[in-house]
Amino acid sequence: MSAQILDGKATAAAIKSDLTARVAALKERGVTPGLGTLLVGDDPGSRWYVNGKHRDCAQVGMASIQRELPASATQEEIEAVVRELNDDPACTGYIVQLPLPKGVDTNRVLELIDPAKDADGLHPTNLGRLVLNETGPLPCTPNGIVTLLRHHGVEINGAHVVVVGRGITVGRSIPLLLTRKSENATVTQCHTGTRDLAAQLKQADIIVAAAGVPGIVKPEYVKPGAAVLDVGVSRDENGKIVGDVHPGVAEVAGWLSPNPGGVGPMTRAELLVNVVEAAERAVGAA
Numbered sequence: 003m004s005a006q007i008l009d010g011k012a013t014a015a016a017i018k019s020d021l022t023a024r025v026a027a028l029k030e031r032g033v034t035p036g037l038g039t040l041l042v043g044d045d046p047g048s049r050w051y052v053n054g055k056h057r058d059c060a061q062v063g064m065a066s067i068q069r070e071l072p073a074s075a076t077q078e079e080i081e082a083v084v085r086e087l088n089d090d091p092a093c094t095g096y097i098v099q100l101p102l103p104k105g106v107d108t109n110r111v112l113e114l115i116d117p118a119k120d121a122d123g124l125h126p127t128n129l130g131r132l133v134l135n136e137t138g139p140l141p142c143t144p145n146g147i148v149t150l151l152r153h154h155g156v157e158i159n160g161a162h163v164v165v166v167g168r169g170i171t172v173g174r175s176i177p178l179l180l181t182r183k184s185e186n187a188t189v190t191q192c193h194t195g196t197r198d199l200a201a202q203l204k205q206a207d208i209i210v211a212a213a214g215v216p217g218i219v220k221p222e223y224v225k226p227g228a229a230v231l232d233v234g235v236s237r238d239e240n241g242k243i244v245g246d247v248h249p250g251v252a253e254v255a256g257w258l259s260p261n262p263g264g265v266g267p268m269t270r271a272e273l274l275v276n277v278v279e280a281a282e283r284a285v286g287a288a
């Protein structure tokens with residue numbers, strides 16, 4: 003078997019085309035949605051992602067506000083920029099690029115973001131809304147995964163999804179999305195405390211690999227025909243992306259998200275969706 007591709011690039015392009023029309027409609031009402039980013043430090047990967055987000059904004063006609071601080075920035079300096087973005091009327095929504103440098107209290111920074119401007123959907127208020135089934139911005143990577151599966155007609159309803167990882171941006175929140183009535187999946191969450199990862203993965207109709215451990219999902223752990231989403235981003239000695247999914251999985255899985263070209267572009271597209279929706283909510287168009 004050779005897995006069919008869960009094409010994140012093409013799916014993200016379709017989302018951005020829809021957003022271009024929605025941004026144009028907002029502009030006709032005198033509102034230009036703007037995405038803000040705060041990058042602290044000079045990690046080349048983080049800078050690449052942030053630049054990509056600003057390129058996406060330009061592509062759909064959105065404004066963008068780019069703020070940067072050196073790796074030596076103090077907690078107070080970072081929080082001061084967060085407060086500025088909260089108060090900036092040109093900024094509809096924004097993100098603080100993660101990870102923040104060692105020594106910074108990430109949770110304190112994330113909690114300071116105005117929940118109405120939380121483009122990542124990671125503020126405790128918005129995660130709480132998700133738990134309570136209330137409307138709000140959804141975490142971008144988990145929402146991108148759900149959209150990618152739906153776009154390719156992969157059945158989520160009734161599926162057994164096994165998530166590997168419990169990080170802030172994906173693992174922690176994706177079970178909340180997948181177990182909503184609208185998705186209706188059964189979710190098992192695996193992490194470093196899981197005794198027999200292989201046994202858990204063998205049960206999965208859908209695998210979300212977000213551990214950040216290269217090749218942790220091996221072909222022999224995957225049920226033939228399963229859908230496999232590779233979220234992990236590690237780099238080899240040449241700087242090439244190495245995902246959490248072993249290349250041999252392509253011979254067993256029914257569906258596979260490439261990495262790059264799968265979940266990454268979807269994360270960026272859903273970020274724009276959150277900002278456009280915030281702007282639409284503000285003018286009463288959502």
Ligand SMILES: Nc1nc2c(c(=O)[nH]1)N[C@@H](CN(C=O)c1ccc(C(=O)N[C@@H](CCC(=O)O)C(=O)O)cc1)CN2
Nearest residue numbers: 051097098099100101122142171262263264266267269
């Ligand atoms: N505040 C946040 N920080 C981080 C998040 C996040 O969702 N919010 N997620 C990751 C990084 N990330 C988004 O910021 C991200 C990762 C990957 C991509 C992407 O488009 N990747 C490309 C390949 C890129 C490459 O070649 O290096 C792909 O998969 O095709 C976009 C966004 C951590 N931080």
